[in-house]
Amino acid sequence: MNASPDAPNDSFRRHALIFGAGAMLIPASGVLLLPLYVNYLSAKELGTLEIVNQIATFLCICFLSSGVYHATGTFYLQAKDENERRSVAVTVWILYLLAIALGSTLAVPLLLTYGDRFGVDDSRLLFSAVGGNLVVSMLEIPYVLMRGRMESLGFVVVTFLQFLIRVLGTIVAVAWFGCGVWGVVAMYWVSGLLFVVILYFREFRRGTVLPDWGMLGKVFFFAIPFLPGGICTFIQMNGDRFFLARYCGLDTVGVYSLAWKLAGCVAMLSALPMQRVWLVRQYEVLPSDDGPVTAGRWCSLITAAQIFVGLLLALFCRELLILIGKEEFWPAASLIPILVLADIFLYLSYFFEGPLFVKRRTGLKFLNGLIATTATVGLFILLIPRFGEFGAAVSTLLGYLLLSSGALLMSQRILTIRYEWGTLAWLFVSSVAVYLLARQVDVLFPPERIVLTPNIGERLMLMFPPVMYKLILLGVWGALVVRFKR
Numbered sequence: 192m193n194a195s196p197d198a199p200n201d202s203f204r205r206h207a208l209i210f211g212a213g214a215m216l217i218p219a220s221g222v223l224l225l226p227l228y229v230n231y232l233s234a235k236e237l238g239t240l241e242i243v244n245q246i247a248t249f250l251c252i253c254f255l256s257s258g259v260y261h262a263t264g265t266f267y268l269q270a271k272d273e274n275e276r277r278s279v280a281v282t283v284w285i286l287y288l289l290a291i292a293l294g295s296t297l298a299v300p301l302l303l304t305y306g307d308r309f310g311v312d313d314s315r316l317l318f319s320a321v322g323g324n325l326v327v328s329m330l331e332i333p334y335v336l337m338r339g340r341m342e343s344l345g346f347v348v349v350t351f352l353q354f355l356i357r358v359l360g361t362i363v364a365v366a367w368f369g370c371g372v373w374g375v376v377a378m379y380w381v382s383g384l385l386f387v388v389i390l391y392f393r394e395f396r397r398g399t400v401l402p403d404w405g406m407l408g409k410v411f412f413f414a415i416p417f418l419p420g421g422i423c424t425f426i427q428m429n430g431d432r433f434f435l436a437r438y439c440g441l442d443t444v445g446v447y448s449l450a451w452k453l454a455g456c457v458a459m460l461s462a463l464p465m466q467r468v469w470l471v472r473q474y475e476v477l478p479s480d481d482g483p484v485t486a487g488r489w490c491s492l493i494t495a496a497q498i499f500v501g502l503l504l505a506l507f508c509r510e511l512l513i514l515i516g517k518e519e520f521w522p523a524a525s526l527i528p529i530l531v532l533a534d535i536f537l538y539l540s541y542f543f544e545g546p547l548f549v550k551r552r553t554g555l556k557f558l559n560g561l562i563a564t565t566a567t568v569g570l571f572i573l574l575i576p577r578f579g580e581f582g583a584a585v586s587t588l589l590g591y592l593l594l595s596s597g598a599l600l601m602s603q604r605i606l607t608i609r610y611e612w613g614t615l616a617w618l619f620v621s622s623v624a625v626y627l628l629a630r631q632v633d634v635l636f637p638p639e640r641i642v643l644t645p646n647i648g649e650r651l652m653l654m655f656p657p658v659m660y661k662l663i664l665l666g667v668w669g670a671l672v673v674r675f676k677r
Contacts, residue, residue: 216347216350216351216353216354217350217353217354217357218455218456218459218463219354219459220354220357220358220361221452222452222453222455222456222459223358224358224361224362224375225449225452225453225515226515227361227362227365227366228240228365228375228449229449229515229517229520230517231365231366231369231371232365232371232372232445233442233445233519234441234442234443234445234446234519234520235440235441235442235445236371236372236445237444237445237448237449238436238440238441238442238443238444238445238446238448239310239311239372239441239445240372240375240376240448241432241444241445241448242310242311242432242433242436242441242444243311243316243317243320243372243376244320244324245425245429245432245433246311246317246320246321247317247320247321247323247324247325248324248425248429249422249425249429250294250298250321250324250325251324251325251328252418252421252422252424252425253294253298253418253421253422254287254290254291254294254295254325254328255286255287255290255294255414255415255417255418256287256328256331256421257417257418257420257421257424258413258414258415258416258417258418258421259283259286259287259290259331259332259410259414260331260332260335261413261414261417261548261553262283262286262410262413262414263279263280263283263331263332263335263336264335264338264339264470264471265413265474265548265551266279266282266283266406266409266410266413267279267280267335267336267339268339268471268474269474275403276339277397278401278402278403278406279403279406279410280332280336280394281401281402282402282403282406282407282410283332283410284332284391285402285407286407286410286411286414287329287332291325298321299318302314302317302318302321310433310436310437310441316372316373316376319373319376319377319380320376320379322380323376323377323379323380323383324379326379326380326383326384326387327379327382327383329383329387329391330353330383330386330387330390333390333391333393333394334346334350334390336394337349338467338468338471339471349386349389349390352386353382353385353386356378356381356382356385357378357379357381357382360377360378360381360382361374361375361378364377364378413551413553416553416554416556416557417553417557419557419560419561420553420556420557420560420561423557423560423561423563423564424560424564426564426567426568427560427563427564427567427587427590427591427594428537428587430567430568430571431447431571431575431583431586431587432444432447432448434571434572434575434576434583435447435575435579435580435583438575438576438579439575439579439580442519443579443580445520446519446520446522446523446526446580447523447526447580447583447584449520449523450523450524450526450527450530450580450584451530453504453508453511453523453527454501454504454526454527454530454531454533454534455534456500456504457497457500457501457504457531457534457535458497458534458538460500461493461496461497461499461500461501462493462494462496462497462538465489465492465493465496466493466538466541466542469489469493469542469545470545470548473486473545473548473549474548474549477545477546477549477606477608478549482606483606483607483608483609484609486545486608486609487608487609487610487611488611489542490539490542490608490610490611490615491610491611491614491615493538493542494535494538494539494615494618495614495618495672497534497535497538498535498618498619498622499669501531501532501534501535501622502622502625502626502665502668503665504527504531505527505528505531505626506625506626506629506661506664506665507658507661508523508524508527508528509521509524509633510654510657510658512524522580525581526580526581526584528626529581529584529585529587529588530584530587530588532588533584533587533588533590533591533592534591536588536591536592536594536595537591537594537595539595539598539599540591540594540595540597540598540599543595543598543599543602544556544598544602545602545608546602546605546606546608547598547601547602547605549606550605550606552605555601555602555605556598558601559594559597559598559601560594562593562597563590563591563593563594563597564590566589566590566593567586567587567589567590567593570585570586570589570590571583571586573586574586617672618672621668621671621672622668625664625665625667625668628664629657629660629661629664632656632657632660632661633657635657636653636654636656636657
């Protein structure tokens with residue numbers, strides 16, 4: 192039964208929970224592997240892995256992966272009957288294959304000629320990472336189709352199996368066989384290719400129809416704005432790594448990437464599950480009479496969840512890094528709170544863009560991304576050479592703030608959403624105040640003092656006061672937020 196647009200119902204929450212669990216598993220595999228990386232890889236090796244993956248991600252964007260992903264959801268959900276939905280599935284799949292074939296003919300010669308300028312001397316590693324990421328990106332089409340059909344149980348089963356194979360395989364390759372970065376890249380291929388075969392076979396068993404060649408042009412023109420838009424997004428989200436590699440070295444890239452991976456856990460545990468379901472439901476909710484009010488409430492709910500988990504990580508990231516990592520990774524603790532805040536603004540921009548997708552005004556998304564990207568690159572050039580990884584984090588934060596502001600201004604002109612600005616402002620201000628108070632106690636208990644204490648019991652005693660102090664602050668913050676909302 193479809194959910195009523197006037198309020199979130201049990202069906203919405205149930206699917207959000209199940210899809211959220213599945214959506215968290217793939218990124219969770221990278222998070223669970225962090226202790227492995229920081230113990231078996233050096234900061235330089237982790238930086239190399241980050242650069243290789245970012246180059247691969249950039250090429251996937253150039254092959255229209257982002258546009259195909261959004262086109263699949265939009266055209267499939269707005270199809271009139273089952274035959275049209277099947278035709279959409281086949282059409283977007285053919286479009287993606289064509290984009291990969293054409294893009295590869297251009298990318299391969301460029302990588303052979305200029306690959307070493309990216310900081311990676313081994314071209315074999317670079318091509319392996321590109322191929323593995325392309326295979327994994329092909330899974331997004333069947334995943335979108337499963338979400339569109341609300342096959343939440345099947346989705347979580349498949350993602351769990353993929354998660355299990357990737358985690359266990361990477362542990363064996365890196366820890367047991369000592370394959371290093373090569374072992375991580377190899378598991379992209381293994382976990383990706385297996386499920387590409389399974390899921391595409393499953394889709395074709397539902398019944399095949401011929402592609403709609405007329406629709407192919409519509410899908411292409413819907414998806415093509417995501418190419419420059421995706422490039423802009425990539426530069427905003429990942430361009431700082433390349434500036435850091437140039438001015439600060441791969442060691443710094445490794446520390447910065449660790450901070451981003453931990454900061455990314457916040458959205459994965461909070462905003463991502465609800466956001467993915469909202470991307471489907473917004474096509475039903477926003478055009479309704481009560482859609483603007485309902486959307487505003489859900490924006491507050493998603494943001495509140497993300498801020499709570501983000502504050503939790505920001506308060507305890509120092510203790511977490513002491514437990515899981517070597518000393519060379521401890522500087523990531525000072526970057527995590529800035530990146531958590533940046534990620535909150537990024538997810539707000541995703542929510543604000545909803546009317547652009549519903550009204551098919553994706554060209555405005557590109558315009559907003561272009562403006563924000565230009566400003567972000569300027570910040571990279573200005574701040575990273577002077578302040579290193581701190582300058583990269585601040586540049587990203589300011590860039591995402593500009594991106595979300597632009598998305599809000601543009602989308603409100605198309606469809607006015609009644610956001611709960613008082614609630615959102617209180618969430619931000621109170622959480623920043625709690626973090627600043629918690630920082631005062633960290634000065635009294637530096638990590639070097641804790642780690643250099645030889646006795647485990649004494650270490651725990653040293654960690655106990657700051658941990659309890661932060662827990663009390665977190666509890667007070669939660670009580671104040673609940674009281675304000677009432």
